[in-house]
Amino acid sequence: MSLTAQGEAIASPLGVVLDVSDHALQRAQHRFIAGTHTQSGWADRTRWTVLEAGFGFGLNFLATWQAWREDPARPQQLHYVAIEPHPFHLDDLVRLHAYFSTLHALSARLRSVWPMQVSGTHRLHVDNQRVTLTLVFANAQSAAPELRVQADAVYLNGHAPEKDPQMWTPNVLRRFVHLCTPDAWLASHCVDPSVVAALRAAGCAVEQQTGHRHTASRLQAQRIASRSSRPVMIAPPPQRSVAIVGAGLAGAAVSARLAARGWKVTLIDQHAALAQGASGNLAGIFHPMVTRDDSVMARLTRAAFLYGLQLWSQLPQVRWSACGVLQMARHADEACAQRAAIAECHFPENYVRFVQANERPTPHSAPSHVAGLWFAQAGWLCPTSLTHALTRHPNIQTRLHGTVASMQRVSNVWRLFDPHGALIVEAPHVVLANAADIHRLLPNPGFTLQHSRGQVSYVPAHTLPQRDHVLLRGTMLLPAIDGQCVLGATYDLNDLDTTTRAESHAENLSHLTRLLPTHTTALDPTTLSGRAGVRCVSVDRLPLLGGAIDRVRMHAEAEHVIQSGVVPRIPGLHIATGYASRGIVWNGLLAELLASELEAEPLPLEAHLVRALDPARFALRALRQQT
């Protein structure tokens, strides 16, 4: 996208002239911040949530953020959820924001987290995580039904109806009204009679002001709460205290996201140190998945990968490298599928690009002997360093050597016991992040998990050709870390043995030729070191994240459950498991999702993706099939 500058007139991607004059900021303040009574509304609140349709170059966001910073009566947290079908490129933001001298500092902070131009939901944290921007790169018609947010103020800021009719349809406007808290205000520059009529039909009282030379036209609408309005999100829990079972990547990440929101966390693990289960390897890789139909897995891994990049760059203690991952095609058909996926999804090259056989992914790297996908910002990460960094928080207390053998809920409090029946801890909320051992504590959870043993080999780096990026072709080979290259891993279904085996090293070495066809290794597998662990895999290979289901009530209320899709849950019991071979990618975003659900904050993912992770999905499907 290029900008056309004619004096002060700059055009948007839809060819609409953007206002970057001195009055633009004042108009944003008058129309949207004052128009939604934001500053009087947030004065007695701990959190304020704005929903904006049409983020544009972010002027309303910057103005709201600035107003929030300058107001001594501001709420602790500002959530800003914005939809934008045509996101600006970072370079364009630099040029556009330059016109607003009072916003330079905030603009620089926004630009430091500005996401890649790929579709989906981007959760961004700024201002010490007190301001959360959730950017949805999609059109309003597809985004609106997928939003899970309870907005205190709505800015209807799209292009005029004749330029972008999709944004102003009665359905979309009704959905925005539905996403408001009772009595919330909506504001817009658009005073089109069809918009006024649609808002009135959706249950709003509407006022309009026509603009003159120095005043902006403004539409203000207030949602009139009706008794039948069902809230989109449930109210936050009163007691912010949680026991988390399992100190691997899943448990550590949930601990961090809840601790950041003020929860008191007790993190329990049976081992003597953190990350001694599947999360204990020297390093593993992270990269998104790309498919031609942009599948649920592709969209989920994209959102999680981008969130991870942002999170890890704010944690200096984490050992990781965005050195690039080359996902080499295993055969000609796969190369065709990869090329087709890239062509159909229109991803920017900094996200993924197709590399031909004999092409170099970067100017300094060796050519690849087969075609493949090049993920320039993917790479490797040391999971133990991440687990330690995530759990270093004053609100997190770690209890090691603590095997949770049973749990009981008494008077709204969960009590967790060790194998001798001694109480370990009690808390109103429990998160089971104990991988496959979840079945011990929750014998009938409504899903099954498979176990897959995996062993990685640590190959002395001097015995291999030097590479500065990750090679992946069924098996992975990482660049040297502390003089060793991680190679592997094996997939041994239903095998729970975590001792390392020479034959597993031999298997890993035998796969080296897939990656480096001209290399012959003289290594003796019996001399190699490595590590074995057990992956925990759900039937559809997606993680399980959300509230544990109450199977008794689910069956008793079967008809209602089938009709509404709302599954009864066991109060205070939550699940974070099934991270399979992608725990590094999954942990951050999924923890943010669970924390957002518990706090009734805007969710960082589209609703259909949240449903794809819900532990209730298998039981709900089975119930529907039975009837």
Ligand SMILES: Cc1cc2nc3c(=O)[nH]c(=O)nc-3n(C[C@H](O)[C@H](O)[C@H](O)COP(=O)(O)OP(=O)(O)OC[C@H]3O[C@@H](n4cnc5c(N)ncnc54)[C@H](O)[C@@H]3O)c2cc1C
């Ligand atoms: C060989 C191998 C290679 C891998 N490579 C990669 C890779 O390259 N990239 C990637 O993204 N992922 C990779 N993975 C997958 C990744 O490691 C997992 O997805 C991730 O570690 C899962 O994290 P978790 O916290 O769910 O499980 P775990 O790390 O297993 O943590 C579960 C924790 O729960 C504790 N626990 C269990 N039961 C109890 C109980 N009753 N009481 C107290 N504590 C309990 C355990 O001690 C353990 O610490 C690999 C896995 C393996 C095995």
